[in-house]
Amino acid sequence: MKTKTVIVIGAGIGGINAATHLAKQGLHVTVIEKNARPGGRCDRLSREGHHFDTGPTLLVMPLLYEAEFAALGASVREMLDLQRVDPTYHLAFDDGSQLALTSDMKSLQEQLEKFEPGSFQGLLRYLNEGHRHYHVGMEKMVHPDFRKATDFFKLGNIPLIHQVKPLVKHYANMSNYFDDPRLKAAFTFQDVYMGLSPFEAPATFSMMPYTELAHGVWYPKGGMYQVVEALMSLAREAGVEFVFDATVEQINVNGKSAHGVVVDGQRLEADAVLANADLPYVYQNLLPQDGQGKKLERKRYSCSVISFFWGLDKPYETLPPHTLFLAKDYRENFDSIIRDLSLPANPSLYIHAPARLDPSMAPQGQDTLIGIVPVGHMSANGEQDWGSLRDQARQHIFRRLRTLGIHDLKEHIKFEINFTPLSWRKRYNLAKGSTHGLCHNLTQLGYFRPDYQHSQYRNLYFVGASTRPGTGMPTAMVSGRQSAQRILDGLQI
Numbered sequence: 001m002k003t004k005t006v007i008v009i010g011a012g013i014g015g016i017n018a019a020t021h022l023a024k025q026g027l028h029v030t031v032i033e034k035n036a037r038p039g040g041r042c043d044r045l046s047r048e049g050h051h052f053d054t055g056p057t058l059l060v061m062p063l064l065y066e067a068e069f070a071a072l073g074a075s076v077r078e079m080l081d082l083q084r085v086d087p088t089y090h091l092a093f094d095d096g097s098q099l100a101l102t103s104d105m106k107s108l109q110e111q112l113e114k115f116e117p118g119s120f121q122g123l124l125r126y127l128n129e130g131h132r133h134y135h136v137g138m139e140k141m142v143h144p145d146f147r148k149a150t151d152f153f154k155l156g157n158i159p160l161i162h163q164v165k166p167l168v169k170h171y172a173n174m175s176n177y178f179d180d181p182r183l184k185a186a187f188t189f190q191d192v193y194m195g196l197s198p199f200e201a202p203a204t205f206s207m208m209p210y211t212e213l214a215h216g217v218w219y220p221k222g223g224m225y226q227v228v229e230a231l232m233s234l235a236r237e238a239g240v241e242f243v244f245d246a247t248v249e250q251i252n253v254n255g256k257s258a259h260g261v262v263v264d265g266q267r268l269e270a271d272a273v274l275a276n277a278d279l280p281y282v283y284q285n286l287l288p289q290d291g292q293g294k295k296l297e298r299k300r301y302s303c304s305v306i307s308f309f310w311g312l313d314k315p316y317e318t319l320p321p322h323t324l325f326l327a328k329d330y331r332e333n334f335d336s337i338i339r340d341l342s343l344p345a346n347p348s349l350y351i352h353a354p355a356r357l358d359p360s361m362a363p364q365g366q367d368t369l370i371g372i373v374p375v376g377h378m379s380a381n382g383e384q385d386w387g388s389l390r391d392q393a394r395q396h397i398f399r400r401l402r403t404l405g406i407h408d409l410k411e412h413i414k415f416e417i418n419f420t421p422l423s424w425r426k427r428y429n430l431a432k433g434s435t436h437g438l439c440h441n442l443t444q445l446g447y448f449r450p451d452y453q454h455s456q457y458r459n460l461y462f463v464g465a466s467t468r469p470g471t472g473m474p475t476a477m478v479s480g481r482q483s484a485q486r487i488l489d490g491l492q493i
C-alpha cells in the first residue's frame, strides 16, 4: 500500500510534536517552515556570546513534559539537563516590599506573615484548591479530545461548575484567602499567560500558581531552546523531513478536502495537511475567504509584549533569574492592556537574567538580560505608535531596576535587540501580534476552542496555541499528540 503523506505548515512545538507522532506510525511527513530554524515562538538569538530565549523562559507544568516526552518514547529528564528554579520569582511591589516565591514553606510562611498575619494558612487553602483545579482541569479540560458536543456536554461534567469554579472570577475568589492586594496579585498574575486579566479569568486558573509552587518552575541548561533541540532530534530520528526558509502561500482545497499546499509558487500534494501556523492567520491568509476568517477576527485575543534583549558589559549578580515588578494599580494595568490595547501608565513587568541559572548564557564578566513588558495586541485601526510605546516601555524597565539599586544599566548596554507586536506578527505570522494566540476566556476554552479538524475540509487539521487545549509549550505538545491521533484516525491508520 502507498505510504500516506502529511504536510505540516510550521515547525513550532505543536507541529514538530505532531509530525513525530505521525512519522512513528509510518507516514511520510514533511514540515514546511517559513523561518530558518525550528521552534516558532520558542526561539533564540545569539550575539557576541550572549544567548537569549526570545519566547518562553519558564519551563512550567513539568508533569506534562514528562508525559509528552514519554508518549514519544523518550525521557525529558534524560534529554534535558533540568534544574529547578527556586525561588521561582522574585516579586517587587511599588511600596518597596519584596516576596520570593519559594517551595521552601518555612521561608514562604515567614515572608507571607509579614505581609498579612494569618495569610500562610490562606495560602495553604488556596494551594489545596489549586491542586484540585489542576488535576480536575487536566482530566476534564486538557486531556480529553472533544470530538463531538456530547463529549463535553455530559452529565459527568456538571460537577465541574463547583469543582473548578469556571463561573467565579479569579481575583474575586482571592478574597477567600487573602486581604492584602499584594498577595492577591502574587497568586493571580499568571493569568496573563492565558491572555486574561484576573478580574475576568475564571478561578480555575489557580492551577497555574499551584503547579509553579508544587511541581516547580524549571530551566534546561542551555536555555529553553534545548526543548526544541530535543524534540527535533526525536523528529529526525522518526524520519520527519524539514524544509526551512519556505513559506506556505496557500492551502489547496477542493469541495470537502484539502489536497496540498503552494510553497514558493510550487504545488505540493498530500493526503492530509496539518496547520501549525497560528489558526486565525491560516483561516485569514491560506484558505478561501468564506467568512470564517472574519468571524475569527472578532474573537478575543491574548495580549502582546514588548521585549528587550540586552548584551551588557558587566554582570548584575544581585538580579535573580526571574524578577517581576507588580504595579499597585493592578486592575488598571489589565484594563489598559486588555481593554484599551495599550501600555499601562505604570506597567507591571518582568526581567529574566538567564546567566544566573546557566553562566554560559553570557560571556564571562558580562551579563545577558531580557526585559518583557506586556502590552495590548495590535488594534484593527493600526493607531498604536509602537516606536513610542517601545521607548516608554524601555524607560519603565530602567526606572524599575533603579528601585532594586541598579542605576547604571543604560551605560553598560553593548547592544539591544527589541521586539514589538509588529515583530511577533512578522516573525511567526501571529494574528494581531498576539503572543499567546486566542485568549482563554470561558467561551474560548476546552470544547469551545477551535477544533483540531476543519469543519468542511475534513483532512485539514490544526495544532498549536490557538487551537486546543491552548497556549504554552507543554500544551502545544498535547495538541501535537491529539491532532496527530485525529489524522491517523482520519486516514484510517
Ligand SMILES: Cc1cc2nc3c(=O)[nH]c(=O)nc-3n(C[C@H](O)[C@H](O)[C@H](O)COP(=O)(O)OP(=O)(O)OC[C@H]3O[C@@H](n4cnc5c(N)ncnc54)[C@H](O)[C@@H]3O)c2cc1C
Pocket (backbone or CB within 6 Å): 009, 010, 011, 012, 013, 014, 015, 032, 033, 034, 035, 038, 039, 040, 041, 042, 054, 055, 056, 057, 058, 059, 060, 246, 247, 248, 249, 276, 277, 278, 305, 427, 428, 429, 435, 436, 463, 464, 465, 466, 470, 471, 472, 473, 474, 476
Ligand atoms: C514572549 C513569549 C513568552 C512565552 N513564555 C512562555 C513560557 O515561559 N512558558 C511556556 O510554556 N510558554 C510560553 N509561551 C508560549 C509558547 O511559546 C507557545 O504557546 C508555543 O511555543 C506555541 O507553539 P505552537 O505549536 O503554537 O507553534 P508556533 O510557535 O506558533 O509556531 C508556528 C510556526 O509556523 C510558522 N509559520 C507561520 N506561517 C507559516 C507559513 N505560511 N509557512 C510556513 N511556516 C509558517 C512560524 O514561523 C512558526 O515557526 C510564550 C510565548 C511568547 C511569545
